[in-house]
Amino acid sequence: MALRPVQVNIKALDGSAVGRFWAEALGWSVFRPGVTTYVGPGGDLVWPDPVAVCIDVVPVPEPKTTTKNRVHLDLTTTSAAHQAELVARLKALGATPAHVGQGEVPWTVLADPEGNEFCVLEPREIYRDTGPIAAVVVDCADPRAMARFWGEAIDWTLHEVTDDHATLRSAKGVGPYLEFLRTPDVKTVPDRVHLDLLPYPGDDKDAEVARLRALGATDLDLGQGDVPWTCLTDPEGHEFCVLAPS
Numbered sequence: 001m002a003l004r005p006v007q008v009n010i011k012a013l014d015g016s017a018v019g020r021f022w023a024e025a026l027g028w029s030v031f032r033p034g035v036t037t038y039v040g041p042g043g044d045l046v047w048p049d050p051v052a053v054c055i056d057v058v059p060v061p062e063p064k065t066t067t068k069n070r071v072h073l074d075l076t077t078t079s080a081a082h083q084a085e086l087v088a089r090l091k092a093l094g095a096t097p098a099h100v101g102q103g104e105v106p107w108t109v110l111a112d113p114e115g116n117e118f119c120v121l122e123p124r125e126i127y128r129d130t131g132p133i134a135a136v137v138v139d140c141a142d143p144r145a146m147a148r149f150w151g152e153a154i155d156w157t158l159h160e161v162t163d164d165h166a167t168l169r170s171a172k173g174v175g176p177y178l179e180f181l182r183t184p185d186v187k188t189v190p191d192r193v194h195l196d197l198l199p200y201p202g203d204d205k206d207a208e209v210a211r212l213r214a215l216g217a218t219d220l221d222l223g224q225g226d227v228p229w230t231c232l233t234d235p236e237g238h239e240f241c242v243l244a245p246s
Contacts, residue, residue, distance in 0.1 A: 002155035003197040003208055003242065004170075005178065006048035007038075007056045008073065008136055011192050012114050015059035021112055022055050024093050025075070026132040035059060041131075047246065048198055051174045052131055056196065064115045064192050068100050068185070070139040070238065071193040073118045074107075076127045083108070087120050116192060126177075133176040135167075136195065139183040140236050146180040149235055152215050154178075154197060190222075191239040196229075198243045205230070205244050212242070 012018035019037030023030045031038040031045045038045070040054040048054075077083035087108050094113040102109050106122040119137075121127065127134035140146045147166035151158045156168040156178060166180040178195075199208050209230045213219070220231040220239055228244035 002203075003153060003199055003212075004048070004155055005053050005136070005195050006198045006243070007054045007196045008071075009194050009196050009241065010055060010057045010116060011060040011062075011064075012057050013060065013063055014114070015057040018112060018114055018116075019055070019057040021093055021095075022057070025090055025095075025112075026055075028054075028132070053133065053136065053176055065189050066115075067189050069117055069192050070183075070187055071191060071195070072116070072137050074127075074134040074137055074179075075118065075120050075132060076130055076134040077121060077123055078128075079123055083120060083122055090120065129174075130176045135177040135179045137179045137181060138238060139185065140180045140238075141182065141186070142236070143180040143182050145235060149215055149217075150178065150180070153212055153217070153234075187237045194239045194241065196241045196243050199245055201245060203245075205242060209242050 010018060015037045019030050019039050023039045026039065028039050029042045031040065033045070037057040038054065039057070040049050041052055075086070077086055087110070090110055095110040098109045098111040098117045100109055100117060108120045109117060110120060111117050121134055138146070143164060143166035144161055147158055147161040150168060155171060157171045158168050160167045164182045168178045199205050209232070212232060216235040217232040220233050222231055224231055230242045231239065232242065233239050
């Protein structure tokens with residue numbers, strides 16, 4: 001049994017506008033399968049995408065607080081010129097500079113039109129084949145503990161783990177990385193951005209949820225009511241959902 005990350009869930013006041021922004025940012029397409037706005041690689045809608053971890057923007061009535069998100073996206077670039085062009089294009093689309101204590105760094109920190117932080121990285125060889133999203137990055141207190149939990153929770157391969165950083169990627173060597181970075185701050189507000197996981201065809205979702213609980217996940221009640229997905233938190237309180245196979 002195993003689970004796979006299939007999408008990054010972003011809450012937004014204006015889901016359509018935020019979805020359009022991310023589609024333009026990534027060079028992907030917008031799909032409206034229901035109340036949410038799904039952003040994925042161009043062409044006909046394929047869900048789950050066999051390579052990319054896509055974006056699903058969910059409308060909510062509450063705006064983002066001023067607190068920095070504990071989950072963010074890193075975007076790839078191929079050259080210094082590409083990085084500068086992408087930053088300029090994103091600002092024209094409505095992104096704004098964000099200051100999260102980064103100091104002098106070679107990457108650029110921005111926020112989408114509703115304040116969700118993300119980074120435009122300088123060219124890095126490790127991300128040459130990830131697609132437009134280099135990594136889904138999670139702030140945490142203990143990367144080693146996160147590597148233990150998430151290494152068991154999903155079927156991705158652990159590439160690196162230190163006291164400050166842990167990295168996983170699909171065992172197929174495609175798509176973005178999942179990275180856990182040690183940070184001094186702690187979680188104080190509900191997550192605005194989280195991962196959605198999906199069982200493989202034929203696997204039992206309830207059995208997968210039970211397995212996650214045994215690994216240290218905790219049930220989460222957001223007032224979601226009777227829905228086909230299950231809301232959980234990992235051992236450090238990061239929210240995530242286990243979706244039902246379609």
